[in-house]
Amino acid sequence: MNTDPASPRRPRRSSRPSTTSCADHATQGYAAPTRRQLLSLMASGTVLAAGGGLLSSCARRGASTDGHVVLKTSGGWPYGPMPTKKDQQANAGTKSYADVLGAWMDKNPGVTIRDVKLDVWNQQTLSTAITGGTAPSMFPGDVLGGWNRQAVRSAMAQGLSADVTEHLKAHDIAGKLASYVKPIWEKWQVDGKFYAAPWIYNVGTGLHYRVDLVRELGLKEPTPDWTWDDVRTLAKGLTKGKRKGIVLQGWGLNMRMSADGMDFHAKLPAPATNWNWRWDYLSGADRWVPLIQGMRDMVYKDKSVLADVSMGDGDTLAAFVRGDAAMHNNTVIFFANTPGSDTAPADLAARLKKPIEDVVGWMTQPIGLNGRTGTTQGQVDLVGFSPDMDDLALDKAISLHAWMKGPGWVEQKKATYAATKDPKRVFDSADFMPLFAGLVEQMPVTPDDAWGKPFMDQVRRASRIPLVPNEAFYFPAELSPGPTGTARDDMTSRWANERGTLDLRADLAKMQDTMNAQARSFSSSTSDPDFVKAARGYFGAHDTYWRDNAPDYHREVFSPWYQNSVLPALKG
Template sequence: MTIRTPRAPGSNAAPIVTRRSFLRASAALGIVGTGVVGLAACSADDDDPSGGPEPLPTELAEATLVVSDAGPYKAVPDETAQAENPSNKIYADTLQAWLDENPAVKLEAANVDVWNKDAMVTAIAGGTAPAIYYANVIGGWNNEGIKQAFAQQLAADTTDLVASFDVVGRMTDAARLVWERNWAIDGRYFGAPLTFSIGEVVHYRRDLVDQLGLPQPQLGWTWADLRALAKALTADGRKGIMLRTSPMNAAFKTAEGADVLGRLPNPDGPWWWRYDYGIDADSHAEAVANLRGIIFEDESALADIGTGDDPWAPRHAFNRGEIAMHINSIDMLLQGPDAEDGPVALSDSVGLPLDDVTGIVALPAGLNGHASPSSCENILQSVAFDPELGDDELVAAFSLHMYMNTEGQVSRGQAQYDAAQDLRSVWQGARAYPVFTEVIDGLPGSLAEGWGEKIAASVQEIAELTQRPDPGWFVPVESNPGPGDEALNDAMSKWWYEPSEPDVAADLDTLSDVRNQQAASFSSSVSWDDFAAGASEYYDALSAHWEENAPDFHRDTFKPWLEEHVRPALG
């Protein structure tokens, strides 16, 4: 059944109502429904576009910032908390130093779950959000989602403050690249950088690989190589690897190129993308068979739908010696010396330095050279600021953030080192790769001194990998949401977990049909001309990237596909 109410993309024919009149109208209707309750409290502020950057005030004006207990900057811990945990004392001293310098600024603690997207989005809409929150959370941890959240005005415009604080000029090269590509929308910014990470990597037992006389996995290895290594490391009740859902999905989408080769520009609209995963079906089937082979044929992997995407299960299994590899965030390795059941505990139990027990290597490339030499993605976590903040509050919040990530981070790191005399407590977790160069210079020691030369060299190698171009770098951001990824995720979860043999080609056809049916009911907020111009730039960049990094794949697969399916569509 189709109930179609045609509406041309970008058309203004539909009646516009203000939120006030909308709420009035809705209040008059006593009709029962279910669903989104928090939206009732939405407000309709029209943010005026800011002018050019202004010089920073010499002294911060009076401002009260609501901060969440869950971060990124909680209020000063009380004396009991400081006495119970030395790191609370260090944090309190750092923050108090800034508050003393800025006596007009007050922090007010609030209990908002800043790690919960629903809670945060509702809080922003309802005007109860903390002043500073994690921008990645409101964007669902993907670049497209983050930009869409910004386009929907879920964060304050910080372009002027980014310029005033010279944020870009103070960043490391690797962080700057990600910041400019992933966090800018038409030259404007809606937050501030927080931490940099090389994202997900393969953690493996270096000592076991050496004991078996196998070559250490290296950058440029493929998923077939990973399968062989997992098989070789499976012995004595130990499995070669534990596979989570998202790395397997990434293997199919990124390393095997399904997210590029399966999505095509669609000039017929109204949504400018359509899907055809069947074009490269043989390669996709081979990739699926390889991954399934690790689980069902070789039986060298732990993989269960109940474990799903839990990052802690493989970490625990690895540190207990139950598996020899896992794919996880680098942060899972660089845990402080006190972390219970952590990598340091593993090296202690084996009796070797951590560097000789655990190695990290970039994610494998696709079987057919897609994503070569790796599908790793550098990640920049950022904070965003409540769009309801006044000018003075926004300046104060931004200033606090910059302090805590520059001078504050240095003084905090120094205090931690003084207390523990262990560099791993300074260069740990998300703080292992500071975003600002002055922090790297100011902190005691280095990543290599803390964690070992081999680990530091691997981190450096992965951080410097050329990043595969992303459509978000070129195509204008959509303010209209588009179809979700459920259908694609469904296909993949079936392949990874169902023991019965799948018909991958048929699944890909079904997947294309479902996604096209979904896409047909969405309208793009971007004009076709703007979309096509951005998409052309994107495909040019992608072509250049693969020509340089995966020449065989570029010649045999990508270029013919581009000429046959993409160029004619883009005109």
């Protein structure tokens, strides 16, 4: 990203595909690089302009031999090898998995699932394994970009996950998806192709809270229109003795600012610069400083927050279940952790001998000032596929996935209920909103039976929240390395951890300067005309979205900013 128009600009690559065929390269004496060499170049930030089609056609290596396919997975994700007889006898769930997997294997002879040892949840480890040809056949696709949608799409465009477009069509994956999944999934195309399959769906993040304590103390329960001022009041009221009102990790500490779009408004299009973007936090400082101070006041004045930027999802959930905090900000699926997993809200309810709906509740993210909404957003997590797999292996992998998420899911869940009679074990984790349509109707119990109607009513409401236009789905996938989020993360850490009076306006200025200075070291792979076209579409979509869904915010905040700061940068 380069925001200095006077600095040297990297030549833009042509988006025109190569017209040279594989045969042409051979007859011209061209030694085609191996697929692994190309991937290594991509992972290091070096992308070949010429012969780009070689990655998908000339250098592909097979993963199957004589019709036999080995699908390698790590730690049972997403599907593990056939369990041993001993393991099947020891656990009813393992037995039902073996039965379902065996039914698929009977129809697909010659396929073996083999476990490999690799930390597929570590971005660097996974990327290194892919470029080195040692990656599992299937892996969590979001890890490729550290769960950042733009970075994931860039990794896909660079060939770090296989193109499975035709295989998804062959198994009608899109046609099987539930209605709440389709609008999100369709956005995952990169230049008209899919480089992953959908794995699970959830409605997004929100605040989990202790219903019993709220009622016991006579406090106001959260509602869909609650604000961060309401959260502050509730957290303060729930703080007692060693118990904090709320536990927040790094991104949770930012949610008060996110509700009002601080980072969204600070990132401005700048097509005259190499990276095409610049940052301006100071212009909105009068709006942002009180929000940051409000978060700090919760931590240091109210002393109602258990906060640590080093915490992860599991840490905040564990603190909540232990009773260290009465609220936590997290994805919805943690409400439905499997009973007996040490961090299951259901176990907390069981200890108190109450129905879960009388102990734990969940509410969508608070709205911002002027009615700005949409902080809770549905998401579809991904399954990526090794680019070393050939078409037969990819077809078998997609076939297995379609089976395990469809008929296999139904049979496993029925067997689970028959063995346990516990609906919570049927609809645990993300399974209260299945990926495929028509599955819940085949069950002997419902998600409402498992988690209570109050929770499921909020989940169903959240699934209907319109999707805010996401930058990742409007701009071409970035093929060049760019700035990191370190400066922003460092400031979050400072605001959360440093006591005393801070000059927040000076902090915003320092962060802005650091981010813009870093940006001057990078150049985007997107041409200026393509960027301007994408930016007009992106910000225009926001204009329509906020006019329809938050008219006060649109009129008082978004529209003046859009007219005065965004559109002038996109003229010409």
